[in-house]
Amino acid sequence: MASNNQAAAVYATLKEEAEQNRGKLFEKPLILIGAATCGRAAGALKLVEEINNELSRLQLEANVVEVGCMGHCYAEPIMVIYNEGFPPIAYGNVNEGVGARIVRDYLTDGDPGYEFALVALEPNDFFPTYSDFPRGIHENKIVLDQCGFIDPQNIEHYIATGGYSALVKVLEADPGEIIKTVKASGLRGRGGAGFPTGLKWETCSNAGGTPKYLICNADEGDPGAFMDRTILESTPHSLLEGMIIAGRAVGSEKGYIYIRAEYPLAVERVNQAVQQAHEKGLLGENILGTGFSFNIEIFQGSGAFVCGEETALIASMEGRAGIPTHKPPFPADAGLWGKPTVINNVKSFSYVPHIINNGADWFKSIGTEKNPGTAIFALAGKIENTGLVEVPMSTTLNELIFEVGSGIAGGKQFKAVQIGGPSGGCLPESALETPIDFDSLTEAGAMMGSGGMVVLDEDDCMVEIARYFLDFTQKESCGKCTFCRLGTKHMLDILERITKGHGKPEDIELLMEMAARVKEGSLCNLGKTAPNPVLSTIKHFRDEYEAHINEGRCPSLMCKDLIAYYILPDKCERSCDACLGSCPVEAIFSNEDRIKVIDQEKCVKCDSCKVACPPQYEAIVKLSPPSEVAAREQGEGVK
Amino acid sequence: MGNQITFTVDGKIINAAEGEMLLWTALDNDIYIPHLCGERNEKERPASCRLCFVEVDGRPAPMPACTLPVSEGLVVKTRSERVDALVAAGFELLMSNHRLDCKNCPANGNCELQRIAKARKLRLKPKNLPVLDKGLPVDDSAPGILYDPNKCVLCGRCIRACRHSGNGVLGFTRRGFERIVATFGDLPLGDSGCQGCGDCAEACPIGALAKKA
Amino acid sequence: MKLTAEETRVAVDTTRDILSGPNDSRGNLIPVLQQVQKKLGYVPPVAMQEVAAHFNIPAVDVYGVITFYNQFRLTPPGKNQIKICMGTACHMRGANIIQEAWERRLKIKVGETTEDREFSLERVACVGCCTMAPVVVNNEEVNGKITPTRVDGLLFSYELDKKNAAAEGGEDNGQ
Numbered sequence A: 001m002a003s004n005n006q007a008a009a010v011y012a013t014l015k016e017e018a019e020q021n022r023g024k025l026f027e028k029p030l031i032l033i034g035a036a037t038c039g040r041a042a043g044a045l046k047l048v049e050e051i052n053n054e055l056s057r058l059q060l061e062a063n064v065v066e067v068g069c070m071g072h073c074y075a076e077p078i079m080v081i082y083n084e085g086f087p088p089i090a091y092g093n094v095n096e097g098v099g100a101r102i103v104r105d106y107l108t109d110g111d112p113g114y115e116f117a118l119v120a121l122e123p124n125d126f127f128p129t130y131s132d133f134p135r136g137i138h139e140n141k142i143v144l145d146q147c148g149f150i151d152p153q154n155i156e157h158y159i160a161t162g163g164y165s166a167l168v169k170v171l172e173a174d175p176g177e178i179i180k181t182v183k184a185s186g187l188r189g190r191g192g193a194g195f196p197t198g199l200k201w202e203t204c205s206n207a208g209g210t211p212k213y214l215i216c217n218a219d220e221g222d223p224g225a226f227m228d229r230t231i232l233e234s235t236p237h238s239l240l241e242g243m244i245i246a247g248r249a250v251g252s253e254k255g256y257i258y259i260r261a262e263y264p265l266a267v268e269r270v271n272q273a274v275q276q277a278h279e280k281g282l283l284g285e286n287i288l289g290t291g292f293s294f295n296i297e298i299f300q301g302s303g304a305f306v307c308g309e310e311t312a313l314i315a316s317m318e319g320r321a322g323i324p325t326h327k328p329p330f331p332a333d334a335g336l337w338g339k340p341t342v343i344n345n346v347k348s349f350s351y352v353p354h355i356i357n358n359g360a361d362w363f364k365s366i367g368t369e370k371n372p373g374t375a376i377f378a379l380a381g382k383i384e385n386t387g388l389v390e391v392p393m394s395t396t397l398n399e400l401i402f403e404v405g406s407g408i409a410g411g412k413q414f415k416a417v418q419i420g421g422p423s424g425g426c427l428p429e430s431a432l433e434t435p436i437d438f439d440s441l442t443e444a445g446a447m448m449g450s451g452g453m454v455v456l457d458e459d460d461c462m463v464e465i466a467r468y469f470l471d472f473t474q475k476e477s478c479g480k481c482t483f484c485r486l487g488t489k490h491m492l493d494i495l496e497r498i499t500k501g502h503g504k505p506e507d508i509e510l511l512m513e514m515a516a517r518v519k520e521g522s523l524c525n526l527g528k529t530a531p532n533p534v535l536s537t538i539k540h541f542r543d544e545y546e547a548h549i550n551e552g553r554c555p556s557l558m559c560k561d562l563i564a565y566y567i568l569p570d571k572c573e574r575s576c577d578a579c580l581g582s583c584p585v586e587a588i589f590s591n592e593d594r595i596k597v598i599d600q601e602k603c604v605k606c607d608s609c610k611v612a613c614p615p616q617y618e619a620i621v622k623l624s625p626p627s628e629v630a631a632r633e634q635g636e637g638v639k
Numbered sequence B: 001m002g003n004q005i006t007f008t009v010d011g012k013i014i015n016a017a018e019g020e021m022l023l024w025t026a027l028d029n030d031i032y033i034p035h036l037c038g039e040r041n042e043k044e045r046p047a048s049c050r051l052c053f054v055e056v057d058g059r060p061a062p063m064p065a066c067t068l069p070v071s072e073g074l075v076v077k078t079r080s081e082r083v084d085a086l087v088a089a090g091f092e093l094l095m096s097n098h099r100l101d102c103k104n105c106p107a108n109g110n111c112e113l114q115r116i117a118k119a120r121k122l123r124l125k126p127k128n129l130p131v132l133d134k135g136l137p138v139d140d141s142a143p144g145i146l147y148d149p150n151k152c153v154l155c156g157r158c159i160r161a162c163r164h165s166g167n168g169v170l171g172f173t174r175r176g177f178e179r180i181v182a183t184f185g186d187l188p189l190g191d192s193g194c195q196g197c198g199d200c201a202e203a204c205p206i207g208a209l210a211k212k213a
Numbered sequence C: 001m002k003l004t005a006e007e008t009r010v011a012v013d014t015t016r017d018i019l020s021g022p023n024d025s026r027g028n029l030i031p032v033l034q035q036v037q038k039k040l041g042y043v044p045p046v047a048m049q050e051v052a053a054h055f056n057i058p059a060v061d062v063y064g065v066i067t068f069y070n071q072f073r074l075t076p077p078g079k080n081q082i083k084i085c086m087g088t089a090c091h092m093r094g095a096n097i098i099q100e101a102w103e104r105r106l107k108i109k110v111g112e113t114t115e116d117r118e119f120s121l122e123r124v125a126c127v128g129c130c131t132m133a134p135v136v137v138n139n140e141e142v143n144g145k146i147t148p149t150r151v152d153g154l155l156f157s158y159e160l161d162k163k164n165a166a167a168e169g170g171e172d173n174g175q
């Protein structure tokens, strides 16, 4: 078709324009500020304001751009400065004062403020770059590559860096070729189950029935996961491009992005991106003059974790409660409004432009044979460097936690890592050599899930974490089927009584028995995977369950009913009143020796006093079981 | 429906139309499989009660019979250690959330739960599990109908009946453990626009909705 | 909870206004309910009835949808909506302790609104600011690293704001 050459020509013009416009930004010093949700929570918007004020006060010329998230959430707010004569430098923990000072010193006196710098972004002789750190060595950014470096609100940034070129390529190709490439790449869906994406597309493409629909699953409900949000907020066009390509491949002209209720900024950014793509003729009717049309609409969730499950998601788009249905039929055969529908995760779609541009072999060269490509994780919990990371599949947990994430925060001891959220499991130290991929993690008793990874240390109680996740799934169960609705409820009740010190010796067996049935009998994967956190903690940390049940003791001093706060008489400074003032219920009094004592009857165990006690005394401790307090008081002669 | 095909259930050779759901073909041939939510002539197949599990040769795990289309050569077992354990567990779960009061229940003697218990030799009273009573008020506001939500097993039959021949006043509300059959705004049936046809009570397999004596 | 005649009128008018846009395809149901909630802060029964009539479905189906999803409220929210993040990271860093601190101070439980409709207390799913745990979202503002003492501080600043607003309101006659 002649029109295809025309598409390439139109794109060439778009790209040239975009490069020129983006290039102009670099004519002055360029300041990027990470203003995704994580950055904003740390005060990024105030920083933007302060920098602008400082610039106008000093009458300095510079471009300030709000970008997405670079993935280094532990160091938010993050600022990057591109200035002639220096490599671009990223700064971390930039509060307003520091930000203004860096700008002042750097742009007026040429002092880049290395003391605040995290890394330089290009090789140079002055300052280390990413590749000088373990994180940089392990990381291999594909989907996250541009997050935090391009303006998500400006499509030209995406185009100038090669965006939408994959789309132009496939507009020339036969749709079957696209599916072939994606199949050959071995891409597996990143929404949790790891189903081969190419195969799903092929099924939908072959299915009878029109129209066909495309849905991007951006429901990301796993508590502790924020990868998809980051992509939506930082590089929304890579998702759009992936979806348009998929639309072309399966013969669909209509796509939806289902975004969870809690992500207002993501909705704003994606809406903006859709509009801009329309304006450039990359989306909508007759894309780049090729006759191919594709439209994208956003559907906002209403707060229900189960709507991440594809059939529930469809029910919710059809105006019903998000209740899963029996499969088959699978959505690829009969999905939205009964029509063939491809549902993929945000990340799955976002890989596609890269695969088209670089080829299936390139993708296969990363990771392993059965699990090609990269894994994207949100690191949270007791880890030093929280944030988003993208590493090749087959990186080990050990490398991810201790090298990429720099290990456990505050010099504490690693206990476990929870992977895969409510459907995943807790893995202990002995499993740290497990390579990260769909199959190995499942084998180890966890799950890839959508990529939430919470690191737990010695202060985290494993019974409590199991209870927490089960509480989550139990509350989020749609309630349709017997095993999940009632099985999770009974399991939760048992776990609750264990964490309250009322567990019975037979409870562990009962939990395991029930877990097996709920897994086997539930209708959808919410129920089928809900017992995993319980099973994996019993398997690896049975001793903690036993301590709760047999001794009424929480070894990690976390379960509130099994601990008591106690002030060590020989450590209490006596003249200091810090704890006394901090207690919200006036449970602390001063005895005749002016030693502070806690009235256990009144204490609500809010932890305030322990925080308030000055670090040089550290006089307040937790004891378990609570009966320890009486014993200690007697032994230490506290009245 | 498709062609007539042949398959076996518990060693018995059965002929049926291809694509029909296994549950109904088995029942037609006097092979009982416990079931609450499935209804033969309904388009909607909730597969929610999870009691109709069977084992199929070549399939790794038990499957619900109400959503299993039969095909040529299928080999099915309605009983096996695994199926029995699973059904027993599901039944015990349901019974742990069912206010057991057979003596005073209008459905006594004509109750699907009693029938399942008898067929599978199961106890009505849960053995290992505590009873989770919903503690909801019994609704006797409608002229001819009595509704005890504490007995309901959420099969959904009454809702479908009410839509076919009543005013469509019943529906599933809430979610998870709180999921119940209710009317708009939880109004008592008597104030809900219910026309008193009693088809819901007719449909209810267990006496949660029943005609007043 | 009983609505005043005025509240009912506003609810009906608002809902009708929203319904004048979309057609009766059921796919529009949830977006419509979201708009109603956005405008009114909650979805009262009269609004649900209007919506059911528009889509030509039983009212109990709308009620079923509203009671299924976390996001929908059946009663008006407080002027200040306090949302406690219950994500994993926040939980492990003591979100429960923070929840109890709010409950103690406001004398309400999660899911309730204070008598004077000044505050309502909710738990929300992970807001994705795990690095700032524990997190509380007050109206739209994310507050990180919360302690019971900071709960007192935040409450104190509301009181102060309220007093200031009241003082400013009465400025012309005062001083």
Ligand SMILES: Cc1cc2nc3c(=O)[nH]c(=O)nc-3n(C[C@H](O)[C@H](O)[C@H](O)COP(=O)(O)O)c2cc1C
Residues within 6 Å of the ligand: A188, A189, A190, A191, A192, A193, A194, A195, A197, A217, A218, A219, A220, A221, A222, A305, A306, A307, A308, A309, A310, A311, A343, A344, A345, A346, A348, A349, A450, A524, A525, A526
């Ligand atoms: C309870 C539950 C929650 C889920 N949540 C999500 C989610 O938030 N995002 C997602 O992409 N997939 C989620 N899934 C998986 C989807 O059902 C579906 O497999 C996925 O969107 C397919 O996309 P993929 O092939 O690209 O992985 C969830 C599944 C279950 C059972």
Ligand code: SF4
Residues within 6 Å of the ligand: A306, A323, A324, A476, A477, A478, A479, A480, A481, A482, A484, A485, A522, A523, A524, A525, A526, A527, A528
């Ligand atoms: S497994 Fe749970 S969430 Fe899934 S259909 Fe059953 S009750 Fe609903």
Ligand code: SF4
Residues within 6 Å of the ligand: B151, B152, B153, B154, B155, B156, B157, B158, B159, B181, B200, B203, B204, B205, B206, B207, B208, B209
């Ligand atoms: S009331 Fe009866 S028919 Fe209706 S859902 Fe409950 S058990 Fe089924």
Ligand code: FES
Residues within 6 Å of the ligand: B034, B035, B036, B037, B038, B046, B047, B048, B049, B050, B051, B052, B064, B065, B066, B067
């Ligand atoms: S009849 Fe099959 S699951 Fe209920």
